[in-house]
Amino acid sequence: MERFETESLALLPGQRVQARVLSHHPWGVIVEIIGYENAGLSASIDMIQQFSRTTSSHDELLALFPPVGAQIDAVIEQIHRWHPPVSVRLSIRPADLESLAWRCDFCGEPITLSPGGGALVLDSRSNDGPGSHTVISHRHCLAERIRPEITGERARAMKIGKMR
Incomplete structure (x- = not known):
């Protein structure tokens, strides 16, 4: 038995x-x-959460549901790997497809998760067993939480994923 499901880590x-x-x-x-x-893995789109505030009726909301069998563009909003199956929440909001914003789990300020947005995605795991938890962070929020004397790790937190 694998201790951690690994295929979804690419998401x-x-x-x-x-x-x-x-x-x-x-x-x-x-x-x-x-x-x-x-x-x-299990994947879903919560249409009520995404569109109920922008529609004036239930019928208008239902009209936004993509048809069964349709292939659609989406962006990953959240991934939960606490226990099997891995659960993925997607967004199809036009604004999210352009640039998905979330809140930093350290400071609570908005951060852009889309490529080029500067967010760090941290997956934490325990030595005690399967499952993991995803933490979203600004680079500086993570760097500030690393002990000051560990300058190399602080510097890496500021540069990870950036082009040279």
Whole structure:
């Protein structure tokens, strides 16, 4: 038995993906992420959370549901790996597809998760067993929490993922 599910580690919040709509539900849709059909993960789009404030009626909201079988563009909003199956929440809001913003788990200020946005995605794991938790951080928020005398790690936190 593998201690950690590893296939979903290639997926990050802010990453654009293609998804296929599998079914409709009162709250939204169940989808499969193209390329991860056999990864054993659960993926969904909460249409009420994303669009209920911008629609004037239930019928208008239902009209926004992509049809079953449709292949759509989406962006990963959240990934939960606490226990199997891995759960992925996607967004199809046009603004999120352009640039997904979230809140830093350290300072609470907005941060852009889309490529080029400067967010760090940290996956924390325990030595005691399976599961992990994703933490979203500004570079400086992580660097500030590393002891000052560990200058190399502080510097790496500021540069990870940046082009040279």
